[in-house]
Amino acid sequence: MSSDSPVLPPQTRADLRTVRPFGVYRLHGLTFLGDRAIAVDSVRGHLLEIDLTTENTTILNPYQVSDFLDVRGLAFWQESLWLTREDTVYCCPDARDRLGREPLKFEEFARLGDRLSGVAVWESAVYVSCQRAGYIYILNRNSGEIITQFYAPGIGEENLAVSEEDLWICDSEEQTIYCMDRATGDLRYNLLTPYSHPTAIAFDPRQVSAHRLLHVAYAEEEIYIRDDPNASNPHQVSFRDRTFIHPVCFQYHPQQHYTLSNGYLVEMSYVEELSPLEPVQFEKLDWRIALPADTARQRLKEVRAIGMPFEEETERGQRFAVFKFDTLQQDEARIFGWKALVELYSIKYHLTPRDVEDLPELPEEFKQLYLVDNDQLAMNSDIVRQAAREAIGNETNLLRKILSIRDYVYDKLDYGIKPYIDPPDVVLERGVGSCGEYVGVLLALLRLNGIACRTVGRYKCPPHPERKGVPLQPDYNHVWLEFYVPGIGWIPMESNPDDNEEGGLHPMRFFMGLAWHHIELGKGIRFESLRLDGVPIHKSKIPLGDLALNHVRFTILDELPPPNPEE
Numbered sequence: 001m002s003s004d005s006p007v008l009p010p011q012t013r014a015d016l017r018t019v020r021p022f023g024v025y026r027l028h029g030l031t032f033l034g035d036r037a038i039a040v041d042s043v044r045g046h047l048l049e050i051d052l053t054t055e056n057t058t059i060l061n062p063y064q065v066s067d068f069l070d071v072r073g074l075a076f077w078q079e080s081l082w083l084t085r086e087d088t089v090y091c092c093p094d095a096r097d098r099l100g101r102e103p104l105k106f107e108e109f110a111r112l113g114d115r116l117s118g119v120a121v122w123e124s125a126v127y128v129s130c131q132r133a134g135y136i137y138i139l140n141r142n143s144g145e146i147i148t149q150f151y152a153p154g155i156g157e158e159n160l161a162v163s164e165e166d167l168w169i170c171d172s173e174e175q176t177i178y179c180m181d182r183a184t185g186d187l188r189y190n191l192l193t194p195y196s197h198p199t200a201i202a203f204d205p206r207q208v209s210a211h212r213l214l215h216v217a218y219a220e221e222e223i224y225i226r227d228d229p230n231a232s233n234p235h236q237v238s239f240r241d242r243t244f245i246h247p248v249c250f251q252y253h254p255q256q257h258y259t260l261s262n263g264y265l266v267e268m269s270y271v272e273e274l275s276p277l278e279p280v281q282f283e284k285l286d287w288r289i290a291l292p293a294d295t296a297r298q299r300l301k302e303v304r305a306i307g308m309p310f311e312e313e314t315e316r317g318q319r320f321a322v323f324k325f326d327t328l329q330q331d332e333a334r335i336f337g338w339k340a341l342v343e344l345y346s347i348k349y350h351l352t353p354r355d356v357e358d359l360p361e362l363p364e365e366f367k368q369l370y371l372v373d374n375d376q377l378a379m380n381s382d383i384v385r386q387a388a389r390e391a392i393g394n395e396t397n398l399l400r401k402i403l404s405i406r407d408y409v410y411d412k413l414d415y416g417i418k419p420y421i422d423p424p425d426v427v428l429e430r431g432v433g434s435c436g437e438y439v440g441v442l443l444a445l446l447r448l449n450g451i452a453c454r455t456v457g458r459y460k461c462p463p464h465p466e467r468k469g470v471p472l473q474p475d476y477n478h479v480w481l482e483f484y485v486p487g488i489g490w491i492p493m494e495s496n497p498d499d500n501e502e503g504g505l506h507p508m509r510f511f512m513g514l515a516w517h518h519i520e521l522g523k524g525i526r527f528e529s530l531r532l533d534g535v536p537i538h539k540s541k542i543p544l545g546d547l548a549l550n551h552v553r554f555t556i557l558d559e560l561p562p563p564n565p566e567e
Helices: 364-370 382-392 398-412 424-430 435-448
Strands: 027-033 036-041 046-050 057-059 071-077 080-085 088-092 107-111 119-122 125-130 135-140 146-151 158-163 166-171 176-181 187-192 198-204 213-227 235-248 250-253 258-274 282-290 298-306 311-315 318-328 335-349 453-460 478-485 489-493 518-521 528-532 535-537 548-560
Touching: 027 158, 027 213, 027 235, 036 071, 036 198, 036 235, 071 158, 080 119, 107 125, 125 158, 166 198, 187 250, 187 258, 187 335, 258 282, 258 298, 282 335, 298 318, 318 335, 335 489, 335 518, 335 548, 364 453, 382 398, 382 424, 382 435, 398 435, 398 478, 424 435, 435 453, 435 478
Parallel strands: 027 071, 027 198, 071 119, 119 158, 158 198
Antiparallel strands: 027 036, 036 046, 046 057, 071 080, 080 088, 088 107, 119 125, 125 135, 135 146, 158 166, 166 176, 176 187, 198 213, 213 235, 250 258, 258 335, 258 548, 282 318, 282 528, 298 335, 311 318, 453 478, 453 518, 478 489, 528 535
């Protein structure tokens, strides 16, 4: 990893703590007045001082809550407090002296006509975001006039913070923080947040400039099981508000075009329990299970056998655990698998169409491996070939072609879980697909357009980083894909999680990005397979699901700062 990477690490592990203020429903604004964290609860209208060490929560406007209902953005600049509410930016010039002592008197600074979100102030400029317009407006702090405007980088509600030459934006739908040049609007890089629905962002000024912590507030509804002793069915599904503040630490690698953010040390176990549907007997059987890969965002720290020993082999650079049975007898009882200790980080690539112009030729080996129909992709069928043409239109840029294909598939398919995977021609005809079927359609359309790609998976850790030390089981397996950019490398792309709004804009959070809870197993090869006397057996002849039951378990052990850039 490059040593010239800008880093925002925590000072100690204590800095990684999650702050859960008392009696708060939805935080939307967050800022600092000196070393005091100031936030607003938009549901209750409470202007709050929150101690990030003790979680002590103080209401600063006990007699003025109506003025802060539905406030979306909050910022301090010198003596003044700024906020957005509905379509208006307000300013209280002498807030520092009045805060917590007497009512704040706000002046209308600017009315922009559309509902506003975030606000940030730096010297003579006031930055205001508007989701409906899709812009970040830059206003003159003295006159209130619009100086210029930048395109908002995401599609959700965006909150803002400023740090010297950079404008920082958190997007609630994209689960992403963007670092933008505040003078030009050029996007420098972006990164994924460890939790979904970020609603506010602020820098902690207590640390020195090179190591300032970036705090992010989150707000969403969570599902929980409510115990109602008076009901005939006492356990009921219900919803409650959840809001908290958690620091984001990251490491930007400009030469490799990606940013790593909050990581977790995770223990993953994958175990097979022999449970054949019919009596079977095999001689010289090798049962191969892929191990977690070592990648830019994932490190396999150690692995140990469960139930019976294995031998380790390598295929296309991927490590496998091979369990050998000289004779697998009828009614034989076995439990076997592995337990791995893995460091996982979120990764987000920042590539523009300009970055992928004048690329070198795709290596011949890649053409033979990743441009062919090697997994029942129906690439010769009329409906798939027509879809491949329609998906890109007249586009010639590699990155734009890939994004066009992704959005085409999202627009053509609805998500649905199925027990088996149909080929892409059947899926396109039906218009509904599981995550594996999304991957199949994407692979076919990408490869027909000369874009090398491969399948990656196979599981995601349940995304609950606050549940450390608790065994977690995923509900389903999961697959996604990677596409290859010559001269740069393999870039991840989710298959279907952001196909969530019919006819609307699709988020970009997992286009060229993966959240920390994705586990990379078996990149471009089968995650699990059988060999008899050294000869591979296709899954259609001996379905693994007919032979055994799998048991998958995750335990989140610790949160990690970014890896050492010298490693």
